[in-house]
């Protein structure tokens with residue numbers, strides 16, 4: 001028997017309906033009823049799409065107002081105590097407080113008293129931490145655990161969605177995050193406390209939810225356990241068997257879902273678990289398949305994730321069909337066909353898109369087109385199993401599809417011989433600066449003559465509605481290019497004036513001209529195309545429109561030189577040139593699957609290298625090459641780390657190395673647990689790196705100190721993810737803490753990340769505080785120096 005399903009479906013809406021409904025609601029422009037109505041309409045539309053494409057199940061439980069992990073925190077009743085919710089508070093309000101935090105209501109009164117150690121007022125609550133979902137650009141909210149964490153089932157919301165789904169009279173599969181993955185992805189907030197100790201309390205709650213679902217007539221529940229694709233610590237691995245034995249007693253059928261990575265080393269455990277089915281990612285972990293076919297008992301369902309849920313190319317149906325047939329050949333009784341992972345990570349559909357290069361468009365598949373591929377594969381497999389081949393309309397669809405797959409593979413559009421020639425003749429020194437860091441540092445100090453603890457920002461200033469609107473009007477032709485740039489220049493001028501006024505040392509132009517730090521570069525490079533509407537959720541209501549990299553990458557002309565030179569002309573102070581690095585452009589685009597990622601990264605690196613050289617030529621003395629996705633690109637299995645780090649750091653160096661010694665190269669990374677890759681970060685050899693550290697209270701920096709990180713560092717001194725304005729004393733404390741582990745002469749002062757998601761009011765207030773805090777420390781430094789001189 002063959003069945004089809006999807007692990008999950010994009011929930012933001014084809015036209016980002018959920019994003020706009022959420023933002024209206026948060027702004028107070030829409031009621032909860034209207035938000036709920038949008039959610040309800042979207043769920044119905046998405047289930048109907050699944051039914052229309054012929055799926056045997058619709059998936060329930062993948063909808064979320066913000067994030068599925070946050071939903072599970074409520075479902076499992078483990079909202080952190082620190083939120084101190086009152087019982088009568090409505091669940092949705094509690095939910096938004098958890099994911100967005102709660103700002104103090106200033107009311108014009110400037111409290112200087114009553115702050116806690118972290119400077120939070122009693123009415124303020126910071127949001128749950130947000131972090132990357134495996135190696136994707138999606139962010140989840142991190143559950144918080146300690147020894148007094150308790151669990152309690154609150155399935156009301158889930159059951160309501162189930163009721164809604166039942167109105168469609170189609171078999172339902174409920175999708176939940178599995179208990180071990182849920183626990184593992186959370187964070188222990190208590191020193192020495194291991195959250196695995198909570199498992200025995202958590203399992204009965206899961207059991208209760210599963211029993212309730214069974215009672216409601218649900219036959220199948222999909223439990224996602226993607227951590228099985230990590231190098232899992234022994235005790236976690238050992239907990240699987242007993243956990244699933246316990247869940248089995250609920251009587252509901254469990255499909256255990258793995259994805260994103262090979263389960264190598266624990267494939268046998270996954271196959272032997274007391275569950276009714278196993279889903280495997282045949283795109284990312286194709287090498288596991290022979291073992292799984294061999295080891296998974298034939299009476300269990302094997303769900304094959306054969307349509308890529310992480311990329312947008314039409315599936316080559318022939319090898320996919322072979323996987324299905326092989327499973328049946330081996331004696332599997334029931335095989336399911338699905339995308340490799342949830343379709344959350346791809347756009348809704350491409351067929352209606354108005355912007356993609358018309359030659360590339362037919363090669364693409366968004367969520368809707370992927371469901372169609374799954375149905376097509378099912379029909380083909382069914383026929384084959386009966387010894388028949390496809391005929392009629394289906395055969396035509398199949399053949400047309402395969403022709404397009406072949407057409408892409410052989411398309412001249414993919415090839416640029418000049419690019420290939422350049423890559424194949426890389427000079428061995430192309431990734432090296434002329435001199436070692438110590439020499440460069442001296443020259444740069446002489447050139448820029450900056451004060452101690454130089455202050456700067458990460459690049460972007462608030463992307464106001466005004467700016468977005470301006471761009472939207474330019475796109476639709478309502479205003480012409482000259483008018484557009486006139487307004488943008490005005491924004492840049494204001495940004496420079498603002499920075500001069502508050503006294504920052506190293507300025508930025510503010511990135512007003514950029515829709516997105518990756519899309520903006522992709523749009524100016526050859527080898528990329530863009531969708532009008534190919535949005536993918538990044539976190540909460542925030543979305544990205546990843547560029548589509550289909551061919552060899554080249555830079556036809558300078559991309560940022562005019563803007564950078566203009567900004568620099570407005571100030572005597574250095575204004576950083578601002579670029580996105582090759583690894584991040586690669587990681588945040590949909591990239592070709594017909595060539596190694598390393599090769600694509602190298603091509604992008606050369607394009608950026610040319611831009612860096614042109615910026616220097618135009619008199620720009622500091623150039624920042626952002627690599628926020630450097631850590632995210634790390635393979636999920638450690639065995640593959642070295643290979644990645646080698647080509648990734650090389651790609652960065654290729655882009656950064658054409659410059660003189662006294663040109664200062666900056667890089668920036670956020671969201672990162674860096675400590676396990678510090679040598680590779682040092683190997684990038686950026687003169688200055690700015691990193692996110694404020695939320696970890698500078699703990700992240702300790703690694704840099706212990707490792708004796710040689711170059712200059714700007715640890716973020718305040719969290720830009722919240723509108724909260726930091727207090728001077730907090731920033732002073734953080735800089736002091738940083739100066740204990742990093743030589744003070746190597747320290748910069750800056751926020752955690754760019755400010756594009758913030759408003760101007762809080763940005764101005766926060767940066768003013770940051771500058772004041774720095775001035776205080778400089779004063780102290782001077783007094784100290786004087787005292788030392790007098791003593792001597």
Ligand SMILES: Nc1nc2c(c(=O)[nH]1)N[C@@H](CNc1ccc(C(=O)N[C@@H](CCC(=O)N[C@@H](CCC(=O)N[C@@H](CCC(=O)O)C(=O)O)C(=O)O)C(=O)O)cc1)CN2
Nearest residue numbers: 137465468469471472515516517518538541542543544588
């Ligand atoms: N690619 C990428 N990944 C990233 C980051 C990032 O900056 N870029 N940062 C980290 C955090 N992730 C983020 C992801 C998205 C956004 C974000 O702000 N996204 C914007 C969209 C940005 C954008 O592309 N804007 C376009 C289009 C904006 C738009 O929708 N305009 C409206 C009109 C708006 C108006 O008239 O006011 C329309 O066209 O309909 C532009 O400025 O041109 C959003 O969802 O709101 C921020 C952080 C990690 N991953």
Ligand SMILES: [Zn+2]
Nearest residue numbers: 628670753754
């Ligand atoms: Zn950042």
